Amino acid sequence: MSDRPVLLKGGRIIDPSQNLDAVGDVLVQDGKIVKAGGKISGPDGALVIDCKGKVVSPGFIDVHCHLREPGREDVETIDSGAKAAVAGGFTAVCAMPNTNPVTDNQAAVGFIIRQAQRANAARVYPIGAISVGQRGESMAEMGEMIGAGAVAVSDDGKPVVSAQLMRTTLEYARSFGIPVADHCEEPTLAHGGAMNEGVVSARLGLKGIPDEAEEIMVIRDILLARRTGGHVHLCHMSTKGSVELIRWGKDRGINVTAEVCPHHLHLTEDAVEGYNTHAKMNPPLRTWADVEALRSAVKDGTIDCVATDHAPHHYDEKEREFPDAPNGIVGLETALAVVNTALVVSGVMSINDLVNRMSVMPAKVFHLQGGTLRAGSVGDVTVFDPTESWTVDATRFRSKGRNSPWTGHQLSGRVHATLVGGNVAWQLAP
Amino acid sequence: MTSALGKDLVGLEGLTRAQIQLVLDTAEPFKEVSERAIKKVPTLRGQTIVNLFFEASTRTRISFEFAEKRLSADTVNVATSLSSVSKGETLVDTARNLEAMRIDMVVIRHPSSGAARFLAERIKSKVINAGDGTHEHPTQGLLDLLTLRDRFGKLDGLKVCLCGDVLHSRVARSNIFGLRTMGAEVAICGPRSLLPNDVSQLGVTVFDRIEQAIEWADALNVLRLQLERMSAGYIPSLREYNRVFGVTIERLERSPKDLIILHPGPMNRGVEIDSNVADGPHSVILDQVTNGVAVRMAVLYLLAGERPELAEVAKGGGEGR
Numbered sequence: 001m002s003d004r005p006v007l008l009k010g011g012r013i014i015d016p017s018q019n020l021d022a023v024g025d026v027l028v029q030d031g032k033i034v035k036a037g038g039k040i041s042g043p044d045g046a047l048v049i050d051c052k053g054k055v056v057s058p059g060f061i062d063v064h065c066h067l068r069e070p071g072r073e074d075v076e077t078i079d080s081g082a083k084a085a086v087a088g089g090f091t092a093v094c095a096m097p098n099t100n101p102v103t104d105n106q107a108a109v110g111f112i113i114r115q116a117q118r119a120n121a122a123r124v125y126p127i128g129a130i131s132v133g134q135r136g137e138s139m140a141e142m143g144e145m146i147g148a149g150a151v152a153v154s155d156d157g158k159p160v161v162s163a164q165l166m167r168t169t170l171e172y173a174r175s176f177g178i179p180v181a182d183h184c185e186e187p188t189l190a191h192g193g194a195m196n197e198g199v200v201s202a203r204l205g206l207k208g209i210p211d212e213a214e215e216i217m218v219i220r221d222i223l224l225a226r227r228t229g230g231h232v233h234l235c236h237m238s239t240k241g242s243v244e245l246i247r248w249g250k251d252r253g254i255n256v257t258a259e260v261c262p263h264h265l266h267l268t269e270d271a272v273e274g275y276n277t278h279a280k281m282n283p284p285l286r287t288w289a290d291v292e293a294l295r296s297a298v299k300d301g302t303i304d305c306v307a308t309d310h311a312p313h314h315y316d317e318k319e320r321e322f323p324d325a326p327n328g329i330v331g332l333e334t335a336l337a338v339v340n341t342a343l344v345v346s347g348v349m350s351i352n353d354l355v356n357r358m359s360v361m362p363a364k365v366f367h368l369q370g371g372t373l374r375a376g377s378v379g380d381v382t383v384f385d386p387t388e389s390w391t392v393d394a395t396r397f398r399s400k401g402r403n404s405p406w407t408g409h410q411l412s413g414r415v416h417a418t419l420v421g422g423n424v425a426w427q428l429a430p
Numbered sequence: 431m432t433s434a435l436g437k438d439l440v441g442l443e444g445l446t447r448a449q450i451q452l453v454l455d456t457a458e459p460f461k462e463v464s465e466r467a468i469k470k471v472p473t474l475r476g477q478t479i480v481n482l483f484f485e486a487s488t489r490t491r492i493s494f495e496f497a498e499k500r501l502s503a504d505t506v507n508v509a510t511s512l513s514s515v516s517k518g519e520t521l522v523d524t525a526r527n528l529e530a531m532r533i534d535m536v537v538i539r540h541p542s543s544g545a546a547r548f549l550a551e552r553i554k555s556k557v558i559n560a561g562d563g564t565h566e567h568p569t570q571g572l573l574d575l576l577t578l579r580d581r582f583g584k585l586d587g588l589k590v591c592l593c594g595d596v597l598h599s600r601v602a603r604s605n606i607f608g609l610r611t612m613g614a615e616v617a618i619c620g621p622r623s624l625l626p627n628d629v630s631q632l633g634v635t636v637f638d639r640i641e642q643a644i645e646w647a648d649a650l651n652v653l654r655l656q657l658e659r660m661s662a663g664y665i666p667s668l669r670e671y672n673r674v675f676g677v678t679i680e681r682l683e684r685s686p687k688d689l690i691i692l693h694p695g696p697m698n699r700g701v702e703i704d705s706n707v708a709d710g711p712h713s714v715i716l717d718q719v720t721n722g723v724a725v726r727m728a729v730l731y732l733l734a735g736e737r738p739e740l741a742e743v744a745k746g747g748g749e750g751r
Contacts, residue, residue, distance in 0.1 A: 198627075198628045199628045203603070205562075206544075275547060
């Protein structure tokens, strides 16, 4: 793969997969990690990157993003999304199947893999649909999609309304050892909702989405995982109640994993004030009590990993009346800074914990390569400065999406270089 | 020029006590204009106003139009039945087109909460919210306040209960914000399925039974029950609603106080309010309608940047003298 070895000099190497936290060098050659730690003198012709004062970690992995191709190439493509990913320190991302047409067959999965190879940036792993056309009726051809490269199944964007379909999917997926990722939303409770149900929605006159819309499906999925032994992965958890339910499930040894998005760790429903459509997402931003519960759940492992739910939308679509604007924000290029600001700078957890939740655990939960700097493993590495402050300017994103609630915010933590398969896929201009 | 109310009137939330007081005081001299044979003053001559109605409305639109015409403004009515999500021009584009025609003010009624503010933030013209979704209807709130003040001589310490579908009512929100700012005590009463779940920070008391509300209040503001609430399953039937939550003469007669009844209209007689209440001595419903024109004249006048202390003089300049 790589022609030229890369030597990352003098960084603080943090690799929770092997309890490594020491200043040293990392050598990557022929697409693989040769050695991490100690003083390494580079082979001839090696590209040397000075990492002094920075953290060198296994590459971040995002198990939940929307790259919009095929269907909405005007708002994102696999190419622009994969490039946005490496700019945000992600060496691999999992693309949700709610494309148009839906990624519900092996040919569609193959298309994504081909487009990702052309993009030659972050690795892109397709997630196949649970049901044909994401219609929630019959199961899509999971085995064939996995054969073509899918790493999980999900009907994300929509809940799996039928408990029977969820049950069968968990059972069937067990045969292949893949997670079933569910968007937990009880549709009749959430119907027409535009934000969190609470005092802010009461004041703004917006229809609210209660916590229970999420929690009812969370406990349903946990109980079905208990029944089937299948692996359920709960997407974008947003409430304190969900955290308690997941803890209940994990305490009983049920095969449940969960993710949380950076925005749910950093913002509350107050961000909606003024009908700010960049604060409109599903699940909605909740309250401070929820944020605090989610933060401690990330720290203690009740929530396994951070995932962006990167959801690019066109400028025009967000520039409209709040109830009519689509849900979602872009997140790939701000994830590190938001999580670092919300959890590390604020003292909730260490940088080691952050690397664990953004790299080691996503790899483990979705059975992906990477998430480690062990010798011989894939040469996916992120170099970042956890102390560097910067002001978010959405117009400078590699993503086509500009829909970020952090525009103008000062955040701490910046990606300096991203290596994918031993190649420098991205480097911050000095 | 920024007026005493700011550039726009999108809601009563955030207005100060002094600002609300100013509107009510400014409305007083304008009441008299509507009593003249020739109901017109030249105050807003040369000002162009667009009444932009994305939702059906009879009385609010007519009330605004009278207010504008009695102030001699040039007005254009744009009524569009287009729902906000349907195809067609976006609100931003509509706004920009209006702006390009160099208009002075827009009065907007829209089915989406936040639409008035959305427009106000994007155009230089002044924007008056004539009702946005389930958010606010500030001129209705102000006319309710004026009607209450007319009756009781003050708002401070007054006990007002909003009855019915508070959850979906923009009138309720404007009343809650306006009344609380003016020092009144506010309660809400209705079936719990039609009250906001979380009212902790709205500063209101909740009554489950209409009888309790009647016993407590100096005035009831009876909200219109949208008939579609029944088909949406919020209440079992209109019949039951009337029997349990309706404001009836029998219930009022049991009250120790001589309380007054407001209703923003249009009424569903026999549902939220009985005819003998609506037409009876407790009702100030038609006073509200009369006050609506005066309050809207005051808002238009103040937003146009006219000096409040000259309102009395302004009305004197009319052709009616």
